[in-house]
Amino acid sequence: MRHQPPTEPNALVEMRGVGVRRSGRWLVRGIDLTLRRGEIVTLIGPNGSGKSTTARSAIGVLAPDEGTVRRAAKLTIGYVPQKLSIDWTLPLSVERLMTLTNPATRSAVEAALARVGIGHLARSEVHHLSGGEFQRALLARAMLRKPDLLVLDEPVQGVDFSGEVALYDLISDIRDSEGCGILLVSHDLHVVMAKTDTVVCLNGHVCCQGSPQSVASSPAYQRMFGPRAAETLAIYAHHHDHAHLPDGRVRFADGTIDDECTPVAGHHGAHDHHAGHDHHHHHGSHATPAEAENAGTIRKEPVDAR
Numbered sequence: 001m002r003h004q005p006p007t008e009p010n011a012l013v014e015m016r017g018v019g020v021r022r023s024g025r026w027l028v029r030g031i032d033l034t035l036r037r038g039e040i041v042t043l044i045g046p047n048g049s050g051k052s053t054t055a056r057s058a059i060g061v062l063a064p065d066e067g068t069v070r071r072a073a074k075l076t077i078g079y080v081p082q083k084l085s086i087d088w089t090l091p092l093s094v095e096r097l098m099t100l101t102n103p104a105t106r107s108a109v110e111a112a113l114a115r116v117g118i119g120h121l122a123r124s125e126v127h128h129l130s131g132g133e134f135q136r137a138l139l140a141r142a143m144l145r146k147p148d149l150l151v152l153d154e155p156v157q158g159v160d161f162s163g164e165v166a167l168y169d170l171i172s173d174i175r176d177s178e179g180c181g182i183l184l185v186s187h188d189l190h191v192v193m194a195k196t197d198t199v200v201c202l203n204g205h206v207c208c209q210g211s212p213q214s215v216a217s218s219p220a221y222q223r224m225f226g227p228r229a230a231e232t233l234a235i236y237a238h239h240h241d242h243a244h245l246p247d248g249r250v251r252f253a254d255g256t257i258d259d260e261c262t263p264v265a266g267h268h269g270a271h272d273h274h275a276g277h278d279h280h281h282h283h284g285s286h287a288t289p290a291e292a293e294n295a296g297t298i299r300k301e302p303v304d305a306r
């Protein structure tokens with residue numbers, strides 16, 4: 001039963017009425033979820049609400065005790081778990097991390113690291129990486145398999161606010177360029193990527209699901225997370241004319257790369273803060289500490305949530 005293909009042509013995984021029971025209790029129950037090619041689904045919910053359990057059931061790491069999980073034939077999955085069992089006392093370079101469990105050619109490793117913006121760190125020690133760099137390395141490792149579905153369990157853990165915004169940008173770029181489906185897990189409610197197609201709010205069961213905006217305004221979501229819930233689920237979206245590369249340089253919309261983003265004609269000079277922006281700050285890297293601290297309460301304007 002569990003190995004039947006999904007009923008929808010574009011679906012990668014279909015979960016219907018899935019329940020997982022361990023040690024005499026249901027960890028999750030009644031999970032209905034469809035992951036489609038080219039779509040981003042984000043699981044949110046408090047600690048222990050069953051997000052990792054749901055993600056692990058979706059990809060077949062955990063067998064459900066009730067319900068069905070249908071996966072597309074020959075589905076390739078890139079999985080970044082919440083925790084890695086790595087012996088951090090041993091030296092480990094980034095390029096070695098890439099091939100710890102799966103072989104890959106040097107050129108494939110270099111391409112994957114370059115894709116996530118840390119090509120220059122291939123020979124660095126993993127334990128010297130910043131939180132954001134480490135998450136990028138894990139993302140590169142998952143992408144080596146050229147997955148149809150990327151499953152990222154807490155991909156912004158250990159990453160500060162501006163790094164979080166940059167990682168979400170990268171994740172949505174990857175969805176756009178690779179066309180894969182993406183399942184994100186986040187217990188951090190303050191920013192949900194606006195490009196998320198569906199937010200699934202879990203609390204042992206699906207409390208509500210829909211676009212980020214509809215979940216934020218759902219009474220079930222507000223009951224679960226309290227009166228300030230709608231405010232704390234800020235939808236992050238912006239359009240900017242330059243990107244801050246992980247090595248500190250700046251890439252402008254015209255493809256040029258510079259050491260800094262001082263306002264010059266054609267770069268910031270052409271930047272329209274009214275027409276192009278639907279958020280309060282210009283770019284994560286530019287957020288002041290106060291902005292970052294307030295991020296939990298900034299309610300962005302309606303955005304296109306795809």
Ligand SMILES: Nc1ncnc2c1ncn2[C@@H]1O[C@H](COP(=O)(O)OP(=O)(O)OP(=O)(O)O)[C@@H](O)[C@H]1O
Pocket residue numbers: 022023027045046047048049050051052053054082187
């Ligand atoms: N193998 C297991 N046996 C018994 N209980 C388990 C098992 N695995 C997970 N649990 C429990 O199931 C619940 C859901 O765990 P899960 O890791 O899915 O939650 P989560 O929403 O991802 O939490 P967090 O945000 O803290 O990572 C937790 O209470 C956890 O302690």
